Amino acid sequence: MSASPLVRKLGALCLLSEEEIEFLEGLQNNTLNADRGRDFIVEGKDLRTTFIVIEGWAIRYSVLSNGRRQILSYALPGDILGLHVNFRATATYSASALTPLKLSVVDPRRVIEISQKFPIIAAGLSWCTAREFAILGDQAVRLGRLSARQRLAHLFLELWHRFALIGDNNGDWLEIPMTQQDLADTLGMSLVHTNRSLKSLRDIDLISVEKDHVRLNNVKALIEMSEFNPEHLSEFEI
């Protein structure tokens, strides 16, 4: 049996001992499957659980009273949701399965245990937190200061680089399980304009699209035109 995505992710950061790996794997043995569309965290409801994504995609989002939705971030295998729930009891966002999802359900008290017993893992989780902040910061830049086409390219590049870290990259092809409505709700645009902007990226041959997949035809040019900064996601280097 191969290592869990979280172990692979942290293992790419620093050398984990047998004991640490065992602990991390043991953390994830209480699993839960969620169908596409199923909410497993609901804004305003009690949240006293930490989730680790094992397989599939999840979204974090918030819905306004007029029905408009803003997707805040995507959670991929190895990502953790609700890492800091000890005090705050009510969720400030919702989370749902974008694809069939396999989660592990973790008692947050075990997270506290980590900082006392496994300093290396604790440092790794701290790194994950910093990374989440960087990703969310990039999302704010996208929403605030980029044009429609730039937003799309920027988001694709983020996801592509994130997959690179968990070693799930498929060449230039990127899995895109979300609908155009999901994309629109991520990038703060309308469905129609999302469609048109995608088309215009295709027209200038920067991307190719096939069922549920996008091909980044010219990563360098995409980085250039979208002001994407790969450093924000690069893994730790000595």
Next chain:
Amino acid sequence: MSASPLVRKLGALCLLSEEEIEFLEGLQNNTLNADRGRDFIVEGKDLRTTFIVIEGWAIRYSVLSNGRRQILSYALPGDILGLHVNFRATATYSASALTPLKLSVVDPRRVIEISQKFPIIAAGLSWCTAREFAILGDQAVRLGRLSARQRLAHLFLELWHRFALIGDNNGDWLEIPMTQQDLADTLGMSLVHTNRSLKSLRDIDLISVEKDHVRLNNVKALIEMSEFNPEHLSEFEI
């Protein structure tokens, strides 16, 4: 001498022991003053320091190659910058003093020390982290799904509620040390449109503006019209 803002903030969450208070105050005795406009964190540069804001306002921001700037968040007294720097060595954002600023400079190794020796404080910092995430998530909602007037109202409400926690609220009046250009860069809008939107909020009497201050004339109506959710910032309740 009165307690530091950080102690007041965490003290509002949970009862701190003498020892814990002493430790937190001791953490902040290495101070640094920065003039308005002075960058103390620079994107792309090495960052191995944790800062705690003692007095004044700071901004976290990112600048694109075309010169456009996106302000990500405001740091107020008691807020911590660079809490999770142990691994990631390069800053993914810049930070600068919006007003004359008094910071304390903390060795991040002392932050690690906390999780081992002061579990209550560690829990408090974890709560701070969750709160920062909620604030940044709200920023994404503002940028992605709110109209210009809504964004302004939403931001004012955020700041007003944040001041409430550190006990620095001045009735309905809110200190606004930033220029309209700063506001524009926060809310992803142009300077001109920021000015016009402010005027339209004044015209319908939701706010009043005076030098460096805004008065929220009708908090309830502002919350209503801007879709602001105070729960995201409310402190921990039993």
Next chain:
DNA sequence: CGAATTCTTGACCGGATTCAATTCTCGTGG
């Protein structure tokens, strides 16, 4: 008092939204 920054207002333009209709895709059941 004078220079520089900040704020305000006008005019015009364009990117993005909205409404609406059509086409495409794909899972399901006859």
Next chain:
DNA sequence: CCACGAGAATTGAATCCGGTCAAGAATTCG
């Protein structure tokens, strides 16, 4: 195997919110 229907993608047309350019008024501060 194909017809059907629901969701998803695409395209057109009209509109509008917000951006850009430009100029002037008001503050602030040395």
